Amino acid sequence: MSRTIRLASIPGDGIGPEVVSEALKVLQAVTEGGDTVFDVTEFSLGAGRFTATGDILTDADLEAISGHDAILLGAVGGDPRDPALRGGIIERGLLLKLRFALDHYVNLRPTKVYPGVPSPLSDPGAVDFVVVREGTEGPYVGNGGSLRTGTPHEIANEVSVNTAYGVERVVRYAFDLARKRPAHRLTLVHKTNVLVFSGSLWQRTVDAVAAEYPEVAVDYQHVDAATIHLVADPARFDVIVTDNLFGDILTDLAGAISGGIGLAASGNINPDGAFPSMFEPVHGSAPDIAGQQKADPTAAILSTALLLDHLGLPEESIRVTRAVEADIEGRASASTSGHRSTSEIGDAIAAAVSSITASSSR
Numbered sequence: 001m002s003r004t005i006r007l008a009s010i011p012g013d014g015i016g017p018e019v020v021s022e023a024l025k026v027l028q029a030v031t032e033g034g035d036t037v038f039d040v041t042e043f044s045l046g047a048g049r050f051t052a053t054g055d056i057l058t059d060a061d062l063e064a065i066s067g068h069d070a071i072l073l074g075a076v077g078g079d080p081r082d083p084a085l086r087g088g089i090i091e092r093g094l095l096l097k098l099r100f101a102l103d104h105y106v107n108l109r110p111t112k113v114y115p116g117v118p119s120p121l122s123d124p125g126a127v128d129f130v131v132v133r134e135g136t137e138g139p140y141v142g143n144g145g146s147l148r149t150g151t152p153h154e155i156a157n158e159v160s161v162n163t164a165y166g167v168e169r170v171v172r173y174a175f176d177l178a179r180k181r182p183a184h185r186l187t188l189v190h191k192t193n194v195l196v197f198s199g200s201l202w203q204r205t206v207d208a209v210a211a212e213y214p215e216v217a218v219d220y221q222h223v224d225a226a227t228i229h230l231v232a233d234p235a236r237f238d239v240i241v242t243d244n245l246f247g248d249i250l251t252d253l254a255g256a257i258s259g260g261i262g263l264a265a266s267g268n269i270n271p272d273g274a275f276p277s278m279f280e281p282v283h284g285s286a287p288d289i290a291g292q293q294k295a296d297p298t299a300a301i302l303s304t305a306l307l308l309d310h311l312g313l314p315e316e317s318i319r320v321t322r323a324v325e326a327d328i329e330g331r332a333s334a335s336t337s338g339h340r341s342t343s344e345i346g347d348a349i350a351a352a353v354s355s356i357t358a359s360s361s362r
């Protein structure tokens, strides 16, 4: 029986449209001739639309996007040199608003060092871990303000919001994930020695939930120490659970050690299925390389592998991942050395996907 999946595509700003176009190309290739059809609706949101109309994400946009089965987003955020776009007006008004409104409380960011990838670490080892970053709380909720603004006595504050409900549901998701993975290890990353109130809530929640998962070995690291271990011995990690801000920072570092931010994929998941989940590369809109076909679309393509898996299409997801792995391995060889454009990389992965089966061995 054929299945139609309604996909909302939000290419966004900068390199977003360039990488989304390649991700859709691969999605088309992997579903070609199969029973699943992606019905894609594009939403032209971002800096361009804001500059032209003053709108970022209207109630009507949100309602229309909510009616889809999943969302693929490129990147948002205009050129920071444009004064009208400063203060993350698009990032907060579009990306964070979507994450909050669609209750994307799990921000899933897998990190793997693929064979042949040029990691800046001389010997990274078998790196394969997932960061489960809380996605709807922390200091990202916009709970703050400033007093005496613009004076030498200005006071600025941003409150990090951590609720028992919010922490417990993401911690449970992380334990479930750790239980399914072969290594069965979970590391809570926080700063409990200084951020004592929120840190204590996270630690107590992990301790309580751990009792229900005796097969999962639990560890704790302060966030500053975690950055050392991510560089010195990243293979020690399996599942990391952490808050919104620490997860944001750690996953850029994770992207860097695993071959570059152009390879780092993510999913903003609503595990309850009440709202569509949203898949996006970890990187931003990269105004420095936008419009030049210099962006690596691999992160966006790997984000569609996460999307396919989330939608119950594991075979297609594995085929996309295998095609990416083959392409990455080829990058180290003479045949594909030299600069390839964004669309050349997308073309190569789309072509590989068509000839790879989910059972192809690596």
Ligand SMILES: NC(=O)C1=CN([C@@H]2O[C@H](COP(=O)(O)OP(=O)(O)OC[C@H]3O[C@@H](n4cnc5c(N)ncnc54)[C@H](O)[C@@H]3O)[C@@H](O)[C@H]2O)C=CC1
Binding pocket: 015, 019, 074, 075, 076, 077, 078, 079, 080, 088, 091, 095, 261, 262, 280, 281, 282, 283, 284, 285, 286, 287, 288, 289, 294, 295, 296, 297, 299
């Ligand atoms: N999820 C999102 O939509 C995010 C949006 N942003 C926004 O993006 C804009 C630029 O932010 P930055 O902090 O500079 O982060 P960025 O991730 O856009 O760029 C950081 C560096 O990585 C490079 N880079 C990023 N993606 C790449 C790719 N696919 N291939 C090759 N190189 C790549 C860029 O050229 C730049 O040198 C800002 O407006 C920011 O707020 C930033 C992070 C996430």
Ligand SMILES: CC(C)CC(=O)C(=O)O
Binding pocket: 091, 092, 095, 096, 248, 282
């Ligand atoms: C641009 C921010 C709103 C978000 C961010 O940096 C991220 O989630 O990676």
